[in-house]
Each structure stands twice: as C-alpha cells, then as structure tokens.
Amino acid sequence: MQSKVIADSVLVSDYINGNEKSLEILIIRHKQRIFSFVLSKILDREIAEDIFQDTFIKVINTLKKGKYNEEGKFLPWVMRIAHNLVIDHFRRNKRIPTFRNTDEFDIFTVISDEVLNVEKQLIKDQILNDIRELIVELPEDQKEVLIMRMYKDMSFKEIAENTDVSINTALGRMRYALINLRKLIEKHNIILVN
Template sequence: MKNTNNDYEKMNELYDQYEQKVYYVAYSILGNVQQSEDVTQETFISLYQHLHKVSRLNTQDLKRYIMRIAKNKAIDSYRRNKRQETLLNKYQNEASEVVDENIEDWEQQLMSEDTIDELLATIAESSKQVFKYKVFYNLPYSEISKVMGITEANAGKQRCHL
C-alpha cells in the first residue's frame, strides 16, 4: 500500500476520534495504564495495516471494527499476562522448594557434625587422631601409622574402637 497524504490524514482523524475509546476498552480489560497504552498503539498500527478495509466501512461499522481490534488485542495481552504470572508462580514455588530442600540438607549435615563431635568426645585421644586422619585427610593406615609413630596394625585396631 502506498503511503499517501490521504492515509496520513485519515489515520490522524481516526486517532483523534477513537484514541480515548480504544484506551478505555483496553484499560477496562487490563487495569494497567502502560499495557493499555501499548494496546492502544497496537490497535492503531493494526488499523493502519488494514486501512484499505476502513475506507469502505460506514461510521457505525468502523467504530465496531476498531473497538473489536482493541478488545482482541487487550484480551491477548491479558492472556499473555496470565501465562507469565503462571510461569512466575511456578518458578517461585520451585525456587522455594529448592531452598527448603537445601535448608533440610544443611540441617541434616549440621546434625551429623554434632553427632560426630559427641562420638569423638567419648573415645580415646589416639582413636580420635586415627579417625581424623582417615576421614578428613583420607590417609591409608600405612600413612597414619607413620604420622602417629605407631604400627599399621595398631592404627587399624584404633578404627575398630570407633
């Protein structure tokens, strides 16, 4: 379609006449100023793209046509909002579940460390050392025996008392 001065004048006329009505329709559906302004703009862009249809309509049909475009665009925007809201809620629920799981894991780990500390308090000092070297440093009994100055058999026996 050619851009002519008549098209520009026709769009200005339509905008002046229907902009507030289009905005009102959009706002009544969306309840949001920014989104209603966006829908108003989209409505007039769509109207411009179909300007050849508009020129054949009488005044009453033209008004219905414009309002239908506005209503449909507002409903589409409303549906997009609901989908985004649903996705956001789903993400937030999943994120809070992950946080809850991590807290439970942390609490379980904390309880395990407390339990280990209590158990270590009840055993002999030499057994504590063997336990620490084995668990925390992952040393074999041969290395533990060298570090502690005891036989490998003795280091192995110390673990049996745990």
C-alpha cells in the first residue's frame, strides 16, 4: 500500500491544529539532513544530538506560539534555526571573559583565530546557502546563465554557445538575473555581510 507523501506545509498546519503525529513525520523526514549538517559543523555526536534536540524544541515553541510564517519553506527554516544554534554553541564555548575598562585587555588574546575562522566560515556557508535558495526563484533563462557564469566559471562566449543565444542576450540575462537577485535579497531581508 503506497501512501501519498504529505507536503511539509500540510504537516506543519496539521501539527499547529493539534495533530502531534504530524511533527513526528516531519522530524523523521528531515532528521538525517539536519543532523548531518549539525554534526559536520560540531564534529561531536553528543553535542550535535543536543543541538538537534534544541532545534526541534525551538521549532515546537515557534509553531505553538503561532509565529511560524515561512511560506511552506519548512526545511530551510529549520536549517536556519540549527545553524544559529551551532553558532551559539561556538560563542558559548569560547566565551569571551568580561573585563571592565582595562587597557591591557586584548580581545584577540582571548579568541583564537581558529574560532573566528570557523564562525566566519559558518556565516559564509549560510550566505551561500541563502543565495542558492534565491537563485531557484529566478526565471529559468536567467538562472541558467547565472549558474554557468558563477558556479561553472564559463565565459559569456561559452554561455552564448551553450544556450544558443548571442553574447549580448547572455549578458542581458546575467544583468537581469543580478537585478532580480538583489530584489529577492531585499525581499527576504538577507544580510550578505561576513
């Protein structure tokens, strides 16, 4: 008996309306991806399990308070929560001691470069992930040119040949892709600073 896959948005809605089983289905469905992501950053199974649980505690609290509004994008939303908890973990474990008005205090003697780099890398990964999600929303011809140029490092001449258009058309599509991407970044309030 093949059961039809229920969309995440339907399961979220069912859970909000009191069906506890719906959340269990969502957790089982996305556990591997979310847990693997956390573990890849933390590299400690026990801590990763704690962060995974904390992620779903936050998810449950947000859903129960009726504050979930991610327009059907459940997994990216949960991944963002997990990501923020990973960053919180790094901040907590390399906690900066508080010194009151002393001239000798140098923040860089307290935080190692390695910690700063891990955090910067996490932030950079999140930015790249956010942008990848936005690229999906672009019109097909613009998305194609953008991916060829940015991810496949192709020249506009190669793009034109591969897509059977003139170089000017390829350039125009790239220009519109960047304009639309900028609009999407503003619409989704994505901060692109490291």
